[in-house]
Amino acid sequence: MDLRAALIQLNSSDDPEANLGETERLIRQAAADGA
Amino acid sequence: MQNRRLALEDDDATLARLREVIAELGIWLSLGSLALMSGDADGRFVNRQFLIGADGAIQARYDKIHMFDVELGGSESYRESKGYRPGGQAVAADTPWGKLGLTTCYDMRFPMLYRSLAEAGAAILTVPSAFTVTTGPAHWEVLLRARAIETGCFVLAAAQWGSHSISRGRARETYGHSIAIDPWGRVLADAGAGVGVTHVTLDLDAVAQTRARIPSLANARPFAPPA
Numbered sequence: 001m002d003l004r005a006a007l008i009q010l011n012s013s014d015d016p017e018a019n020l021g022e023t024e025r026l027i028r029q030a031a032a033d034g035a
Numbered sequence: 036m037q038n039r040r041l042a043l044e045d046d047d048a049t050l051a052r053l054r055e056v057i058a059e060l061g062i063w064l065s066l067g068s069l070a071l072m073s074g075d076a077d078g079r080f081v082n083r084q085f086l087i088g089a090d091g092a093i094q095a096r097y098d099k100i101h102m103f104d105v106e107l108g109g110s111e112s113y114r115e116s117k118g119y120r121p122g123g124q125a126v127a128a129d130t131p132w133g134k135l136g137l138t139t140c141y142d143m144r145f146p147m148l149y150r151s152l153a154e155a156g157a158a159i160l161t162v163p164s165a166f167t168v169t170t171g172p173a174h175w176e177v178l179l180r181a182r183a184i185e186t187g188c189f190v191l192a193a194a195q196w197g198s199h200s201i202s203r204g205r206a207r208e209t210y211g212h213s214i215a216i217d218p219w220g221r222v223l224a225d226a227g228a229g230v231g232v233t234h235v236t237l238d239l240d241a242v243a244q245t246r247a248r249i250p251s252l253a254n255a256r257p258f259a260p261p262a
Contacts (some may be wrong), residue, residue, distance in 0.1 A: 001238045001240065002236050002237065002238055002239065003159075003236070003237040003239060004233050004234065004235075004236050004237075005191060005215065005226070005234070005235050005236075005237060006052065006193060006233065006234050006235075007192075007193045007194075007213035007214070007215060007224065007226055007233045007235070008193055008213070008231075008232055009193060009194055009195070009196050009211055009213040009226045009229070009230055009232075009233065010193075010196070010230060011195065011197040011198075011199065011230050012195060012199060013040075013199055013200050014040075014199075016040060016049060017087045018049070018051070018084075018126055020048070020049045020052055022230070023049075023053065023183055024052065024053065024056055026230075026231070026232050027053070027056055027057075027060070027062075027064065028056070028060070029174040029232050030062075030134070030234070031062050032230055032231045033232065033234060035062060035232075035234065035236065
């Protein structure tokens with residue numbers, strides 16, 4: 001059985017709203033690319 | 036101590052929003068990690084990793100056990116236990132791809148935790164991390180490869196990278212190099228520097244195949260400590 005996984009590498013700051021926005025963007029990108 | 040920007044788990048906006056996103060996308064997410072208020076009277080936080088299922092439900096949560104209390108030399112020192120309450124429970128959770136063991140960052144230096152997870156049936160180990168540029172080049176890959184080899188597990192370690200602007204305290208530089216490693220210790224993917232997504236396909240049959248070749252989990256023996 002195969003698992004298609006994605007590692008999301010972040011550059012987080014102390015701005016939680018900015019971190020959340022970037023995380024969500026990259027999660028959506030990972031899913032769109034098959035994760 | 037209080038930090039008005041941190042919340043209890045039930046009130047955390049990041050966790051709530053990402054659960055919505057995961058439910059919409061129908062994928063699984065290892066979210067590691069979030070700093071959350073513990074609710075304890077001493078005001079300490081927890082460093083908590085979540086495993087979120089495809090329906091957005093929390094399948095597992097893990098509070099980082101080993102606190103990063105170190106002196107790296109010069110002015111670089113860390114006292115994680117000052118602000119964070121350590122966890123005391125190893126966590127492995129069932130997924131559609133087998134059992135997944137949750138660990139975080141500095142935990143990787145404590146192989147007995149990984150042995151425990153493998154003995155509990157884990158096939159995949161997550162290690163979300165923020166390794167420094169001091170320790171990263173020397174220790175990051177070799178430690179994670181060792182954890183994969185000695186457990187016969189896949190290791191998935193997503194990382195922080197770059198300079199982290201913070202309004203209080205000292206700015207930090209993290210190493211990046213998010214990495215995926217197979218049970219034989221081969222690096223399947225290394226993200227290097229920069230922000231982004233790195234994809235990897237895991238052939239999960241490799242767990243049983245590798246453990247059949249090198250049955251070190253099965254061959255483990257009890258022993259007495261040195262006198």
